[in-house]
Amino acid sequence: MKHRATWALCAAGWLVVIGQALADDGSAVFARNCQLCHQTGAVGLAGAFPRLAGRLSVISTKPVGRSYLIDVLTYGMAGSITVDKQPLIGVMPSFAQLSVDDVAAVLSYLQTLGDQSKSPPTPFTPKEVAIGRAQPAKTAADVIAERQTLEKAKVIP
Numbered sequence: 001m002k003h004r005a006t007w008a009l010c011a012a013g014w015l016v017v018i019g020q021a022l023a024d025d026g027s028a029v030f031a032r033n034c035q036l037c038h039q040t041g042a043v044g045l046a047g048a049f050p051r052l053a054g055r056l057s058v059i060s061t062k063p064v065g066r067s068y069l070i071d072v073l074t075y076g077m078a079g080s081i082t083v084d085k086q087p088l089i090g091v092m093p094s095f096a097q098l099s100v101d102d103v104a105a106v107l108s109y110l111q112t113l114g115d116q117s118k119s120p121p122t123p124f125t126p127k128e129v130a131i132g133r134a135q136p137a138k139t140a141a142d143v144i145a146e147r148q149t150l151e152k153a154k155v156i157p
């Protein structure tokens with residue numbers, strides 16, 4: 001009996017360790033590839049780089065929002081958008097060179113930043129990213145058009 005309890009405790013400990021490793025992974029991908037522009041904690045820079053913290057958990061509640069986020073990371077985006085009432089014209093580079101695991105990890109990490117009380121996030125899986133990438137190819141301009149449609153539909157805050 002005592003043995004079993006020790007084993008269960010040990011397994012629980014490992015689950016915490018694994019969960020932590022996954023979370024760390026996404027923040028490491030962010031630090032390496034995104035932070036320079038989107039800033040520490042993904043708070044953005046008014047008029048230059050959009051805030052992602054507190055917005056990705058909202059965008060990713062809808063399937064169309066999730067595929068949009070995967071498209072942004074796959075094809076990049078260029079054109080004018082408005083975030084936090086600040087218009088900005090910028091270029092978001094494509095990150096098609098990242099593995100599907102890294103894209104899933106960084107999007108899942110970004111979902112956990114900011115207030116999640118109204119939209120508890122469902123993490124992204126590598127499979128979901130692979131399915132998004134397998135759709136017909138888009139240009140950075142197509143992605144802006146996709147964004148405009150989602151903004152009108154209030155999927156993007």
Ligand code: HEC
Pocket residue numbers: 029030033034035036037038048049050052069072073077078079080081083088089090091092093095106107144147156
């Ligand atoms: C060179 C600067 C730069 C880097 C590096 C960068 N981004 Fe961006 N990102 C931008 C800009 C600028 C925009 C807005 C593009 C526009 O105005 O069309 C943007 C837009 C986005 C959007 C869409 C936001 C919205 O409101 O629709 C997401 C999501 C995003 N970036 C995630 C990331 C992630 C994740 C990484 C790292 C893997 C990353 N970005 C790296 C500059 C950057």
